[in-house]
Amino acid sequence: MAAWPLESAHxxxxxxxxxxxxxxxxxxxxxxxxxxxxxxxxxLNAGKLELEFLNQxxxxxxxxxxxxxxxxxxxxxxxxxxxxxxxxxxxxxxxTPTTFWLELEGLGLFTPQLIRDALQGPMTxxxxxxxxxxxxxxxxxxxxxxxxxxxxxxxxxxxxxxxxTNAAYDLLFNQPPIQSPSxxxxxxxxxxxxxxxxNGLYRTSTTDALINAIRVIRPAILPxxxxxxxxxxxxxxxxxxxxxxxxxxxxxxxxxxxLTDIESSLNALSAxxxx
Amino acid sequence: MMGIVWLAVGLTSCGGGSSDTPPPxxxxxxxxxxxxxxxxxxxxxxxIDTTYPVPAQRDTNRALRQVASAAxxxxxxxxxxxxxxxxxxxxxxxxxxxxxxxxxxxxxxFVELRARVLNTTAxxxxxxQADNHVTAGNVPLLPADQWVSACx
Numbered sequence: 001m002a003a004w005p006l007e008s009a010h011x012x013x014x015x016x017x018x019x020x021x022x023x024x025x026x027x028x029x030x031x032x033x034x035x036x037x038x039x040x041x042x043x044l045n046a047g048k049l050e051l052e053f054l055n056q057x058x059x060x061x062x063x064x065x066x067x068x069x070x071x072x073x074x075x076x077x078x079x080x081x082x083x084x085x086x087x088x089x090x091x092x093x094x095x096t097p098t099t100f101w102l103e104l105e106g107l108g109l110f111t112p113q114l115i116r117d118a119l120q121g122p123m124t125x126x127x128x129x130x131x132x133x134x135x136x137x138x139x140x141x142x143x144x145x146x147x148x149x150x151x152x153x154x155x156x157x158x159x160x161x162x163x164x165t166n167a168a169y170d171l172l173f174n175q176p177p178i179q180s181p182s183x184x185x186x187x188x189x190x191x192x193x194x195x196x197x198x199n200g201l202y203r204t205s206t207t208d209a210l211i212n213a214i215r216v217i218r219p220a221i222l223p224x225x226x227x228x229x230x231x232x233x234x235x236x237x238x239x240x241x242x243x244x245x246x247x248x249x250x251x252x253x254x255x256x257x258x259l260t261d262i263e264s265s266l267n268a269l270s271a272x273x274x275x
Numbered sequence: 276m277m278g279i280v281w282l283a284v285g286l287t288s289c290g291g292g293s294s295d296t297p298p299p300x301x302x303x304x305x306x307x308x309x310x311x312x313x314x315x316x317x318x319x320x321x322x323i324d325t326t327y328p329v330p331a332q333r334d335t336n337r338a339l340r341q342v343a344s345a346a347x348x349x350x351x352x353x354x355x356x357x358x359x360x361x362x363x364x365x366x367x368x369x370x371x372x373x374x375x376x377x378x379x380x381x382x383x384x385f386v387e388l389r390a391r392v393l394n395t396t397a398x399x400x401x402x403x404q405a406d407n408h409v410t411a412g413n414v415p416l417l418p419a420d421q422w423v424s425a426c427x
Contacts, residue, residue, distance in 0.1 A: 070418070236383075
């Protein structure tokens, strides 16, 4: 985890060296949120990704450091699902809104049946994925890759965001103008999907309660390939479900695994000219 | 934790303190009470000042007030699509300020505050209704090296 002070007015984050050079190549890095993620949470998740990336950047390859990485959020609206979850939690468990918001990311208070009823549909049913959102995501990638931007694109989706990313990726190469497949890479986190397109990478924790619950009914989803070690996060109300994106980027070895996959993908992208 | 909320509601809702029993949070309006008109609901203000006292944690205190203020107008204007998009930008700037001030634990700090801000079903519903008006394509992000500039 990054060695940041708890509070310091002087903890100014340094700009990426390559971003000081107008001629340096640009790479767009998109975060795509999952199903229980409000807009505020999505912004914080994208911020965590940027912070951890910047913390690791000095140790990454010269090819990666030569790029200026510009971070974006491709929001996957989930207010309807969160509201359904809130109503179900209040009706079935009698918990207060305050408790709900404290426990939302951790999933600790919620019964397996509640999780299954409220979340497994949106997490597994491709028919419940919003077509307009997929179009918007795909258009955002296309805009970055096409002239005049000519940027490489890295997508880091979390949870249900993996399903949106897979669908947007397919759309990118099924509608003209067709983009170069080598100019976009995916590093999935906590994925309920069965594949990562474009030979992309992914990390799912063995202690991810939500993905493990989905695996019971969908055994073909990608197997777990990382974990949170003995992180105290697994004992905290906000992260105990092992599914939080912030948790994935705080606990070890999942944090290092995800960042290693990101570096590997950025290395591959660095050899590509999108235009 | 709920005790703080109940206490705060009781202190700020009863004017002269005419009752020993605070009204249930579920009976409060979405806006609640902001007696000093600073844009932060009074019970939330009590939580922030108690948990992050000034001057020891002045930067965090100010960042959380910015987050709470942005959430407050977001809930109040939740039925207005254009205002929801505008307020989303204010929320993003406030969150970027918080990340600049608390890079190690901004998420936990945020989660604890949000639980106090959205302490009724009506407030939670309004917050989610506002989210429904927004797609992030409308709200650009500041790069991390500029987050501190988002602090008011």
